[in-house]
Amino acid sequence: MQFLWQQADAAQAEAQNRYPEMRCLTGCNDCCKHHGSPITHASEWQAIENWLTSRPELVDQVRQRHQALKQGLQAKLEALTTPTLNEALFALPCPFIADSPEGERCSIYSVRPLTCRAFGNTLLQPAVSREDLYTCAPEQDRWEQELPMAEVNLPLRTPLFEALANDRRRSLLSFLERYLHQSASDAEAAGHAL
Ligand code: SF4
Ligand code: SF4
Numbered sequence: 194m195q196f197l198w199q200q201a202d203a204a205q206a207e208a209q210n211r212y213p214e215m216r217c218l219t220g221c222n223d224c225c226k227h228h229g230s231p232i233t234h235a236s237e238w239q240a241i242e243n244w245l246t247s248r249p250e251l252v253d254q255v256r257q258r259h260q261a262l263k264q265g266l267q268a269k270l271e272a273l274t275t276p277t278l279n280e281a282l283f284a285l286p287c288p289f290i291a292d293s294p295e296g297e298r299c300s301i302y303s304v305r306p307l308t309c310r311a312f313g314n315t316l317l318q319p320a321v322s323r324e325d326l327y328t329c330a331p332e333q334d335r336w337e338q339e340l341p342m343a344e345v346n347l348p349l350r351t352p353l354f355e356a357l358a359n360d361r362r363r364s365l366l367s368f369l370e371r372y373l374h375q376s377a378s379d380a381e382a383a384g385h386a387l
Contacts, residue, residue: 201310208314217313230366
């Protein structure tokens with residue numbers, strides 16, 4: 194995974210070098226709070242899980258945030274006039290965005306999924322319209338207003354994902370839920386064995 198993540202980081206650095214006015218540079222994390230849980234590949238999750246397992250304090254914090262998210266999900270479902278689970282899930286923050294002394298930050302930044310690394314700084318296909326930008330709606334509008342789209346020259350998103358084409362994909366939240374459930378069961382079994 195490290196090689197793929199490094200390629201995505203290099204693409205991001207290249208994009209930021211070309212367009213230093215990119216808003217994602219300023220510490221914005223709105224997409225982590227308002228775009229639901231990012232789609233993650235199984236091999237990426239395995240690397241994230243290994244990283245988490247060596248940090249039990251972080252797992253405890255994530256477990257608490259996950260509980261809060263579940264309560265938030267229930268409130269969102271009740272608030273929607275025609276509730277759908279997908280809509281409510283999309284309105285939730287990513288379970289890994291957390292407070293830190295520097296403000297809200299990604300708590301798994303060094304192992305965050307490829308889609309997070311590519312978001313905001315790649316194109317879905319050579320630029321024709323703002324829809325080709327793989328970024329949030331406000332950034333799409335800003336790019337369109339400030340630069341003729343045909344001249345936008347950002348790295349393409351698709352080649353970064355080619356090596357993962359056959360990998361199983363789920364939302365990061367879904368992988369996390371299975372992991373938290375399994376680690377709670379393991380802890381309970383260990384308690385009974387004592
Ligand atoms: S993609 Fe949009 S919301 Fe996400 S960091 Fe960049 S500017 Fe902020
Ligand atoms: S994993 Fe990190 S970067 Fe990706 S959406 Fe969650 S908080 Fe944001």
